[in-house]
Amino acid sequence: MMLGLKTLLLFGLGGQExxxxxxxxxxxxxxxKIPELMRGxxxxxxxxKEGMKxxxxxxxxxxxxVKKDEE
Structure with missing residues (x-):
């Protein structure tokens, strides 16, 4: 959760925004509906993340x- 907050702050969004x-x-x-949206x-x-792994x-x-083929 903290990473998301840091990311938003990098985009120039402060507390008021x-x-x-x-x-x-x-x-x-x-x-x-908010809990349902957050769950989604x-x-x-x-x-x-699973796809990136x-x-x-x-x-x-x-x-x-490729390394095996080079050897």
């Missing part, structure tokens, strides 16, 4: 095969 965004989200989706975002991030594994496999 984050509060405004939170209020807009609350008005658009209502209090009851968490699943999306988890899926993305698979890409890294395939990349390592390819690099190992």
């Amino acid at each position: 984050l509060l405004l965004i939170a209020l807009i989200v609350l008005l658009l989706f209502g209090g009851a 975002m968490g699943k999306g991030v988890k899926s993305f 698979e890409v890294d594994e395939v990349k390592k496999d390819i690099e190992n095969e």
Whole structure:
């Protein structure tokens, strides 16, 4: 969670801007939908991380095969 906050701060968003965004989200989706939205975002991030791990594994496999062919 802290990494996300640092990322937002890098984009020049301060406390007031984050509060405004939170209020807009609350008005658009209502209090009851926010946990569902956050759960969906968490699943999306988890899926993305798993996909990146698979890409890294395939990349390592390819690099190992290239090294074996060079020997």
